[in-house]
Amino acid sequence: MIQSVNSREIRSNFRAYLDHVLTTGDRVLIYRHGKEVAALVCREDLNALEAATGRNERLMEHRHREAMERIRVMKGEMR
Structure with missing residues (x-):
């Protein structure tokens, strides 16, 4: 509640x-x-929020790395 x-x-x-x-x-x-x-x-809710935030940040970092790799590949194909 x-x-x-x-x-x-x-x-x-x-x-x-x-x-x-x-x-x-x-x-x-x-x-x-x-x-x-x-x-x-309560602390339990805060822990759950922090865990969810950490997962989201890791997912965003992973997607960023993948996007940067795709850009590098496309640049290499253009040369």
């Missing part, structure tokens, strides 16, 4: 929100001036 709060509310009751996230695994979406600015998530 995702709970939404403004920055003033989270600042005033941070410990309670932290305890809530730790005990339930829920996420807290933090707003400032009506815009989403941050989220409070």
Whole structure:
């Protein structure tokens, strides 16, 4: 479940929100001036996000290397 709060509310009751996230695994979406600015998530969710980000970065690097190799091959064929 995702709970939404403004920055003033989270600042005033941070410990309670932290305890809530730790005990339930829920996420807290933090707003400032009506815009989403941050989220409070449990460590398990952060680990999953970091793992997904790492996989995506490795995939992008792999695709970049493949594209560069194709360009090198095409340049060689043009000569």
